[in-house]
Amino acid sequence: MSNRTAIVTGAARGIGLATTKLLLDEGVQVAMVDWDAEELARASDGLENVLAIPKDVSNPAQVVEIVAETEAVFGGITHLINNAGVADFGPMEGTDFDRWRNVMQVNLDGVFLMTQAAAPALKKANGSIVNIASISGLRASTLRVAYGTSKAGVIQLTQQQAVELGEHGVRVNCVAPGPVRTKLAMAVHTQEIIDAYHDAIPLNRYGNETEIANVIAFLLSDRASYVTGQTIAVDGGFECTGVGLPAL
Numbered sequence: 281m282s283n284r285t286a287i288v289t290g291a292a293r294g295i296g297l298a299t300t301k302l303l304l305d306e307g308v309q310v311a312m313v314d315w316d317a318e319e320l321a322r323a324s325d326g327l328e329n330v331l332a333i334p335k336d337v338s339n340p341a342q343v344v345e346i347v348a349e350t351e352a353v354f355g356g357i358t359h360l361i362n363n364a365g366v367a368d369f370g371p372m373e374g375t376d377f378d379r380w381r382n383v384m385q386v387n388l389d390g391v392f393l394m395t396q397a398a399a400p401a402l403k404k405a406n407g408s409i410v411n412i413a414s415i416s417g418l419r420a421s422t423l424r425v426a427y428g429t430s431k432a433g434v435i436q437l438t439q440q441q442a443v444e445l446g447e448h449g450v451r452v453n454c455v456a457p458g459p460v461r462t463k464l465a466m467a468v469h470t471q472e473i474i475d476a477y478h479d480a481i482p483l484n485r486y487g488n489e490t491e492i493a494n495v496i497a498f499l500l501s502d503r504a505s506y507v508t509g510q511t512i513a514v515d516g517g518f519e520c521t522g523v524g525l526p527a528l
């Protein structure tokens with residue numbers, strides 16, 4: 281990948297940061313977007329060929345600015361990775377409307393808004409998009425009424441975008457990670473949850489951020505030139521077992 285520019289949302293940590301670093305290694309310039317300005321500054325410090333944009337992907341006006349800034353600095357956009365998300369888990373009756381709306385706004389509206397705003401540039405470049413869902417979007421489980429529904433929306437939205445953008449040479453795919461060993465996940469997963477996941481996952485372990493980023497980079501690349509509208513679970517085989525996700 282040369283002369284390429286990616287926008288990575290949620291780039292301050294976790295999967296977004298790992299994806300940023302992998303793309304940089306492959307010679308892609310990266311606009312790193314995250315609403316956590318402090319963490320974004322820390323994450324982008326010392327990286328070359330990046331533009332840090334501390335903005336909110338669920339805010340329509342800010343999304344337009346994200347795209348405009350990236351084009352102004354890098355001259356175009358070839359890849360979009362819609363990774364920003366909030367992991368807020370709770371039971372249906374304990375999820376008030378504000379909490380529901382917040383999850384939908386970031387996880388689903390954010391993917392809609394970013395893709396809509398970046399589409400003209402991506403069409404010019406015959407670019408490619410990867411949306412990040414979750415295995416929670418493929419299978420229902422307790423405490424994921426908002427999160428799981430938002431991620432199922434991302435999977436369907438991926439297909440809608442792929443169908444509309446296909447004639448412009450733009451591919452849109454989705455990665456559905458299983459449990460990933462991010463700092464955040466490890467802070468909230470009890471030993472009981474960790475053991476339950478290890479038992480349920482055919483590969484008997486959590487994934488790491490780089491293993492997710494590798495699949496994202498593949499789907500973005502010309503190696504996946506005939507793949508669009510697909511969702512790939514990167515989950516150690518968890519999805520194909522049919523076992524429910526442990527309660528968090």
Ligand code: ADP
Nearest residue numbers: 290292293294295314315316336337364365462
């Ligand atoms: P993962 O485990 O998938 O990497 P994280 O929760 O660690 O997930 O990372 C998600 C990133 O998305 C965080 O850095 C967070 O600040 C960012 N983020 C969440 N909501 C927004 C938003 N509305 N706009 C921009 N970035 C966001």
